[in-house]
Amino acid sequence: MHRLLSRYAESIYWLARYVERAENLARILDVNETFSRDSRGWQNWRSILQINRDEERFFEHHDDADADSVIHFYTLDQRNVSSIISAVNLARGNARTLRPLISTEMWIQLNMFSNTLKTMPREALSEPRLARFCNQVKEACQTHTGITEGTFYRDESWFFYQIGRAIERADQTTRLLDVKYHLLLPNEETVGSPLDVSQWNAVLRSAAGYHAFRRVQPSGMTQADVAGFLLFHSRFPRSVKACVHDISNRLSHLRSTYRLIGGAEALEELDELRSVLDDITIDQVIDKGLHEFIDWVQLKLIRIHSELGAAYFGYPALSEQGQAAD
Amino acid sequence: MLGGAEEPADHTLSIRERLNRLDLEDLRGRARDAELELYSFGITFTVYTQKDVIDRILPFDVIPRVISAKAWETIETGVTQRVTALNLFLHDIYHDQKILKDGVVPKDLVLGNKNYCPQMEGIDVPFGTYVHINGTDLVRGDDGEFVVLEDNGRCPSGVSYVVENRHLMLRSFPDLMSNIGIRPVSNYGQKLHEALVDTAPAGVSDPQVVLLSPGTYNSAYFEHIFLAREMGVPLVEGSDLVVENDKVYMKTINGLDPVHVIYRRVSDDFLDPEVFNPDSVLGASGLMRAYAKGNVSLANAIGTGVADDKAVYAYIPRIIKYYMDEEPILANVDTHICREPEGLAYTLANLDKLVVKPVGESGGYGITIGPRASKRELEKCREDVSADPANYIAQPMINLSVCPTLTDDGIKARHVDLRPFAVTGRSTWVLPGGLSRVALTKGSIVVNSSQGGGSKDTWVLE
Structure with a gap:
């Protein structure tokens, strides 16, 4: 048996990240759609662009932020590097590089997806069908995960796959929380209102965490409860801590x-x-500011990524990477 | 599938009977399933046009091409003889150059050839094997005999389709194939790996073999994946390799690991920027130094292009006779060499009857088929040949044999060729069958995949 090539280690790590990313983009898009409605249910598509700080990139190619354009931008627009289709294409590109390593079944499913x-025609995504599309993406990503679990040979590359998936998932959970943070920003008095609770509910659901949350906490739901659960609950597989x-553990x-x-x-970065x-x-987190804490976690994850790259993928050592880590 | 005359060949009788039991709709349904499978697998090759880069599946025809045991024996021994001669020739021209001194092959044809590689002079390769993998393009003329159209001794591609086509047939037509006695092709990867291990540098007990690919954008990338998987060896790119102290290593997650044999699908020019194209990022700097010291083996060797050159091709029968004192088992097509005055005169006088080929090109590009060409095309060809005669050869038009093929108009005759693959380490082994390419357009004799050709499974009967 030969050692795993650095290039393959990096590719399998990114394959896992991009599939996980596509799945989470679908989850976040789904919940965004709920958030961007006001209390009377009017949909403001521009706010989705604001939440994601994507206005500049969006208006490079569009004049109006209407439903059709915004949905297309986040789903099937190949010019948008953070669209679902871009994540899937990047996953497929890595899978193509990895063909000698991954199972044929893994390749076929990703290639077909x-x-x-x-x-897929644009019409398949018109507003009422968005939820169905998001479900379809989630399912395809989960199918990938299942096929991989069931067919992928367990050598070093399996560890890199798992590490890539976990780091992306941690990052995406922080983003999901941040989406909610941005929306709450303007008026503090809505905290605890029925709309607020229903939005936290939606956050939990989009992370498939509602039932798990209820098992831990049968009644009540505050910002602290939900954010605490998604950040720190060690038995919930999408929590940052888990x-x-x-x-x-996998790296050790x-x-x-x-x-x-x-x-x-x-490992040192991870320990910290x-x-x-x-x-x-x-409570300490909320005192200091949830958004600031999330920012710090995200920066830590980037450093961990850079250290993994320096150790295994042939990236320059972190001391030489300079601003690249920001 | 037809014999020499109008009658179908005897050896295909039982297969024809079974095919007859399937109606056209059933056949079409199974063909659709097979193509869907190719699409899902992403078994594609890449076509480069001026505007686009397109991934296409190689069209697959479900009606197999059948070769009798007797016809195969001739092909197998003929191909082996030819590969042996090519290796002897290469060893000679990179060492003593006896064949040039004896005037059997013109000196300038070899030494002035752009594929002749002076850096190879005096370098010894294990077992004298230069051409580890060879593809010999064969066609059957009107008399039913197989003749050699050209040799491919650099990085011949297509073998993955041979093995994948068989897998497809086994899944789509299990009823057609049972109890026929078809020689298997699935052990190609193992045979190739054995040959590569055979030719590892002396003294290495457990050689590390790798397959060097130009990367995912190469038109044959699917095949590179396929072969790396079949052999269980790493598929590397130039950026994965590094040469230190004249030894080759690959970059792994735990540092540098030694590499002993490189099955390279990168052409000579791009292998080492120190010696060849200085802009290349597809190879590894210092590879030639490691190779010259015998620290790494390359398959195929560097500089084999001089032996499969279309101009040298004309001399192969004499090369066989010279080294082996044997008559060629597989004949050449008559070839007129335009660098020679008689050849040029004959070619220009008979342009409308000949197929004119540039010697440096591959993939069917730049060919003029005289009998099918327009006046303007013939004039263009005349100008090109007159301007640079040494760049052209001319051959009579071979009326390629036909095979029954599923088309939109039902089962029709279409022209085919055959590329058997020979693998040489210590000795030569020929994969039973080879790639049968079929020109899907009615009347066409251009079978190249880049020009609308497809492929068929090729059955060699036991």
């Missing part, structure tokens, strides 16, 4: 099983993030 999106523990396991020299710096996630309470 990418072809389906490429040939993901960070996962990355950390990878290094010891395959006696790898590099990776100590990434882990200890904060273990010790801090949600």
